[in-house]
Structures are given as structure tokens and as C-alpha cells.
Amino acid sequence: MRLVQLTVPTGRRETILETLDDRGIDYVVTDEDSNRDYTAVVYFPLPSPAVEGVLDELQEAGIDDDAYTVVVDAETVVSRRFEVLREEYENGDVESDRISRQELQSEAESLTPTFAVYAIMTVISSVVATAGLLLDSPAVVVGSMVIAPLIGPALGASVGTVIDDEDLFFESVLYQIVGIVLAIAAAAVFAWMVRVTNIVPPGLAIGDVDEISERLAPDLLSLVIALGAGVAGIISIATGTSVALVGVMIAAALIPPAAAAGIAIAWGQPSAAVGSTVLVLVNVLSVNLAGLLTLWYAGYRPENLFSLGQTEERVRRRVVGLAVIVLVFAVFLGAITYSSFAVATFEENARGEAELVLEDEEFAQYQLLEFEVVMDQEYPFLGPERVVVTIGGPPGEPAPGLADTLHERINQHADDPVDVEIRYLGLVEREDNG
Incomplete structure (x- = not known):
């Protein structure tokens, strides 16, 4: 009311x-x-x-x-x-639950702080996210999302488009571009300082940190977060409900990947920054696309009916443009997803082959203790570099031909040759005389 x-x-x-x-x-x-x-x-x-x-x-x-x-x-x-x-x-329909066009415009404008505040808060949230990623701390990463001021510009571009407020649209687009650049740059500078001052252990491999590695090789499911955030963000402001939690969701799609890209740059691995940078871009575009479609579906139109035709044409062009770019990035993320699936399939098949080899009568006295696939760290398309097989058996040297058999059988499932490292542990059985 x-x-x-x-x-x-x-x-x-x-x-x-x-x-x-x-x-x-x-x-x-x-x-x-x-x-x-x-x-x-x-x-x-x-x-x-x-x-x-x-x-x-x-x-x-x-x-x-x-x-x-x-x-x-x-x-x-x-x-x-x-x-x-x-x-x-x-x-009970969608239009009956939404606020007026006039209120929507005011809400979108109020969610965007002044440029100085926006820049400072973006830098702070990026630095906090970078620290959280390097610490491998999900709690700190979530904290960085809470203070990120991204929801206003992320939704303002969509609002400006459907109500024919080009000033709001261009301001929101500019804020988003500046925000992405600031977030990645701040993360890179902070991560470089942390590295050169040895605050983190020297020789730290960023691929070994779970919070970082999962954002250096993102998969196609990342799109769901951004699209959901865009729809939820528009619904939250269009119905006059709280946008705080939705702002965290939008920040979750943007700040941690931007921080991961900055860390990869600071570690001198620009190729590793490709996946996370693409993730940031596709998430930004997906939030805008989802917001634009949701606003139009909710029935928002420009104040001047004479500009309705022009606005419809503008919305159509921007929706098509965003959809095409998102689709191109989605193909890239799909390739990463397929690469991850191929690696997982290889690991499963390779482990199965090792188990089958040790079930042969010739090698029945041996048992598989541990099986590990070491990745090549070629982000974002990771691949198996070598396989480490730890085998236990009678004291002494393993049976001749075991290593060659394992190497041959495991490489049957690899697209490129993979090194197979055999680690053998002699097992001694102790008799219980008690």
C-alpha cells in the first residue's frame, strides 16, 4: 500500500x-x-x-x-x-505485485551510491575477497560479497532500458565497467603485495587452493547463478521487498571470480586468469539479460507511449545482443565443463584399469593403496599430466612387467600420453603369538 x-x-x-x-x-x-x-x-x-x-x-x-x-x-x-x-x-498476476514505474526508477537510482563510494567499496570488497581466496576461507569470501555495492548498477541498466531512461542506462553501464576493472586491478595489486612480502608461503600453487581453482576453471553451471541473480534482483526491487540478500547473490557472481583473476595475474599466470575473467564478463551480461527480460515480462513500459515503439525496438536489440554474447561465452564455459568431464571420466577409467590389472592372476599378490591423477595446471582447460599409483605387496621389487602393463592400460583412456608413476610399498605381515 x-x-x-x-x-x-x-x-x-x-x-x-x-x-x-x-x-x-x-x-x-x-x-x-x-x-x-x-x-x-x-x-x-x-x-x-x-x-x-x-x-x-x-x-x-x-x-x-x-x-x-x-x-x-x-x-x-x-x-x-x-x-x-x-x-x-x-x-494475483505478476503486474499486480509490482511497484509503479516511478517508484522503480527511484529505487534503481537509490541503489547506486556516488561514484567515490562505489569505487572505494568495490576495491575493499575485492581486497577482502582476495584475502579470503588466498586463505581458502569461504566465510571471508562471503563477507566480501556483503559489502560489494554492485546491485544498483547491475539492475539500473535494465531499468533504464525499459522505462526509456538512457541517462540511467549509460551511467549503470559505466559503473559496471569501472567496477569490473577496479575489482580485478585491486585484487591483482593486493595479491602481488602479499606474494612479494611472503605473507603467503613461498611457492604457493594457486591451483592447489580449492577456493581459487574452482574459479579458474568455471563450468556451465555458473550461468545459473548469474541468471538467477538477475531475475531475483529485479523481482526484489519491482515488488518493493528487501534487496540486501539479492545483492549478496549478485556479488557472489562477480567479486570472487574477479579476485581470482587478479590473483592469477599477480602470480604471473595470465592464462589462468582467462577462465575467471570470462566468468566475470558472462555473469555481468547474464544479470543484465535476465533483468531486462524480467522487467519487460512484468509489464514495465516507458512513460511516454509515443516512445513505446522505439523502446521495444531498443529492448529487442539489446536482448538479442546480450543473448548472442552470453551464448558465445556459454560455449566457452561448456568447453571447460566438457574438459572437466573428460578428466573425471579418465580418472574413473584409469582407476578401474589399475584395479583390473591387480586382479590378474599374475599380479594377485599386490593391492592398490592409493590412486591419484595429477593435473597439468593449464587453466582453464585442465588435463591429466601424470598418474601416481601406490601399490603394496611382498617385500622386494615388484613383479617385472607390472609398471609397463599399468602404463599401457591407463594410457588407453588418455587422449595424449600420460606419465604413470608407480610407488611400491613392501608389506610385512606380523604374526600374533598372543
Whole structure:
């Protein structure tokens, strides 16, 4: 529910009150004596879905942008006529749950801080995320998402497009570009300082840190996070609900991958930064695409109906452009996903071959103690570099031909030759004389 406060221009009082009466809207009118071009102030409650239509109609009746129109939340309205009005507008569909176009624009603008604050908070969140990744601490990484100021620009571009506010659109796009660059640069500088000062152990392999490695080789499921964040973000602001948790979700799609890219650059592995950088870009584009489609589906249109055709064409072009770019990046992520699947399949098959070899009568006295596939660290398309097989058996040397057999059988499942390292442990059985 909303309470609308409206200043009535001179000569428009009767027209405006007749409009409210025709709609069955309760109102209170007070005289205005500020010696300006307004004769009264009218207050009236409205169901949230009715705000946009009523304000548009009042604007046609003579309310221009110079008049004051204030829309605030109303906790409770006790009125029989209001209940009838609410039943008229709240019919359970998507459009009946959303806030007005005017409120949406104000909400989108309020979610974006000043540029200085935005830049500082982005740098801080990126640095915190970098520390969390290097510490392999999910809790610290989540903390970095909470302070990231990304939800405003991420959703502002979509809002600006559908309501024909190009200033909001271009400002949001600029903020997003600057945010990505700042996040990666801040992460790279901080990670480099950490490395050269030996705050982390010298020789640390970033691929061995789980929180980092999973973002250096992202898979196709990462798209689900970004698309879900875009839809949830738009729904949260369009329905007037809290956006704090949704902001964390959007930051989850952007800040940790940007920090991972910065770490890879600081470690002198630019190829390792490719996957995480692509992940940041595809997530940004996916959030914008999902937000744009959700807003249009929710029924938001520009204020000026004469610009509706132009806006529809603009939305169509941007949706197609975003979809094509996202699809190209999705193919790249799909290739990484397939590479990960191929590695997992190889590991399963190679382990199976090792077990089958040791089940042969010739090698029945040996047992498989440990099996490990060592990756080549060629991000983002990882592949098996060598296989380490730890075998236990009678003291002494293993049977001749065991290593060659394992090497041959395991490499049957590899696209490229893989080294097979055999580690043999002699096992001694102790008799229990007790």
C-alpha cells in the first residue's frame, strides 16, 4: 500500500479531484498558501499496483514534473472504499505485485551510491575477497560479497532500458565497467603485495587452493547463478521487498571470480586468469539479460507511449545482443565443463584399469593403496599430466612387467600420453603369538 501526496496546480483542482472520484479513491485536500502556483495538496491511499496508472492519468490531467508528488509506504489503511479498490487491482498476476514505474526508477537510482563510494567499496570488497581466496576461507569470501555495492548498477541498466531512461542506462553501464576493472586491478595489486612480502608461503600453487581453482576453471553451471541473480534482483526491487540478500547473490557472481583473476595475474599466470575473467564478463551480461527480460515480462513500459515503439525496438536489440554474447561465452564455459568431464571420466577409467590389472592372476599378490591423477595446471582447460599409483605387496621389487602393463592400460583412456608413476610399498605381515 502507498500514500500519495500531490500538489495541485492552479486551475487543475476540480479536474484532479474528479479523476480521483471517478476511480473511487478516498482523498483529503488541504489548502496551499505558500504563494506558489499551487492551490492545494491532496493525500490519498492506493494499492501498490494502482500507483502507476493513477499517476499517469493525473499527469494527463495537468500534473507536470514541476509539481511535488511523494509516494511513501502505508502500513495500514482502514477504509471500505480502499478495500474495493484493492480487490480491483490486486488480482494475483505478476503486474499486480509490482511497484509503479516511478517508484522503480527511484529505487534503481537509490541503489547506486556516488561514484567515490562505489569505487572505494568495490576495491575493499575485492581486497577482502582476495584475502579470503588466498586463505581458502569461504566465510571471508562471503563477507566480501556483503559489502560489494554492485546491485544498483547491475539492475539500473535494465531499468533504464525499459522505462526509456538512457541517462540511467549509460551511467549503470559505466559503473559496471569501472567496477569490473577496479575489482580485478585491486585484487591483482593486493595479491602481488602479499606474494612479494611472503605473507603467503613461498611457492604457493594457486591451483592447489580449492577456493581459487574452482574459479579458474568455471563450468556451465555458473550461468545459473548469474541468471538467477538477475531475475531475483529485479523481482526484489519491482515488488518493493528487501534487496540486501539479492545483492549478496549478485556479488557472489562477480567479486570472487574477479579476485581470482587478479590473483592469477599477480602470480604471473595470465592464462589462468582467462577462465575467471570470462566468468566475470558472462555473469555481468547474464544479470543484465535476465533483468531486462524480467522487467519487460512484468509489464514495465516507458512513460511516454509515443516512445513505446522505439523502446521495444531498443529492448529487442539489446536482448538479442546480450543473448548472442552470453551464448558465445556459454560455449566457452561448456568447453571447460566438457574438459572437466573428460578428466573425471579418465580418472574413473584409469582407476578401474589399475584395479583390473591387480586382479590378474599374475599380479594377485599386490593391492592398490592409493590412486591419484595429477593435473597439468593449464587453466582453464585442465588435463591429466601424470598418474601416481601406490601399490603394496611382498617385500622386494615388484613383479617385472607390472609398471609397463599399468602404463599401457591407463594410457588407453588418455587422449595424449600420460606419465604413470608407480610407488611400491613392501608389506610385512606380523604374526600374533598372543
